[in-house]
Amino acid sequence: MSVFTKQEYMERVKKTKQSMQEKGMDLLIISHPANMNYLTGYDGWSFYVHQCLVISLEEEQPLWIGRGMDANGARITSYLDDEHIFEYADDYVQSLVKHPMHFVAGLIKERRWGSKTIGVEMDQFYFTHRSYVELEKSLPNASFVDANALVNWIRVVKSDQEIEMMKRAGQIAVKVMDAAKNSIKPGVRECDAAARIVQAQYAGTEQYGGDYPAIVPLIMAGEATKTPHLTWSDTPFVKDEAVLLELSGVYKHYHAPIARTIFLGENPPKLMQETADIVTEGLQATLDWIRPGVTAEEVEAKWREAISHSTIVKESRLGYSIGVNYPPDWGEHTISFRPGDKTILVPNMAIHLIPGIWYENVGFEIDASIYMTDDGYEPLYDYPIDMMLVKE
Secondary structure, eight states: OOSSOHHHHHHHHHHHHHHHHHTTOSEEEEOOHHHHHHHHOOOOSOTTSOOEEEEETTOSSOEEEEEGGGHHHHHHHSSOOGGGEEEEOGGGTTOSSOOHHHHHHHHHHHTTOTTSEEEEOTTSTTSOHHHHHHHHHHOTTOEEEEOTTHHHHHHTBOOHHHHHHHHHHHHHHHHHHHHHHHHOOTTOBHHHHHHHHHHHHHHOOSSSOOOOOSSOOEEEEGGGGGSSSOOOOSOBOOTTOEEEEEEEEEETTEEEEEEEEEESSSOOOHHHHHHHHHHHHHHHHHHHHOOTTOBHHHHHHHHHHHTTTSSOOOOSOSEEEEOBOOTTOOEEEEEEOSTTOOOBOOTTBEEEEOOOEEOSSOEEOOOEEEEEOSSSEEESSOOOOSOEEOOO
């Protein structure tokens, strides 16, 4: 059931080992669900308990280590052979006296790797403080180093097959935003619109079934447009108010985020319309300019130049890289389009540019999900970059 060929997974592992060698690591412990999926194909809603991959320079395949009841999931969804799938007993789960990292450490010591230099993802969602403490106690002769974004940076440049997955997610994104536009009307409860959005995300297209997103639908209406990252309520939408949407199409966990602003009426307030015009023009000018060979900070600088005639100031980053991911975030935690990020853009990087503006009196969001090509970029979906007016 692996999404990609065994050869592609093995090539990803090879690149990971090359990076490990460059950084002086003998072993790498991976707990991030997206990185586990990227390297092996493993896909299960099991990240609420401890699980990991152990990658050794001495082993061709990674070791998958997880809860016993999830081991068959690894056999079904990953390319790994049975000799590289290890399961810990259920009494390790949420125990006060045992910890899954004791089991991981035991496997490492059995293979005489207990004195190696071990990289761990020190700042990611599913590698806890206790995990690190228990590993240190159990492997006193090991040297631990931070490998937090090692695999994330390998993921930054996609294969052609990955880009195809994201294009399919883009087709779903169009369906998702259409579902939002058709369901958000005065008098409709936010929760009912959210239900229709989620249905579109999961159903996908006739050809490609959808998947669950790493971020639930973000719906900010009325006063909530002053801020991002809020979810729906059971409050009805109101005429002559704005609704900000941050959604995504998802295919095989590959994301194509899509953000737009809806105004429930025919005549948006002057400040909102002016903000929409400036932000939209600025985003389009940035897209007209972006190309391989420029840096992330240069892209952000072009955006600021494009809106410099206005009073609009965006203090947060302009965007970030995207790809395969799991809750709670669809960003790759690598490229950030802001001053100081000198990452050079190359073909098959996938990017989410989202110049959201949140002021006391107005909020506006628009975006573009794109991937870099040899001479420019291509969008992951075709959807108008403008504020949508719902007149009913």
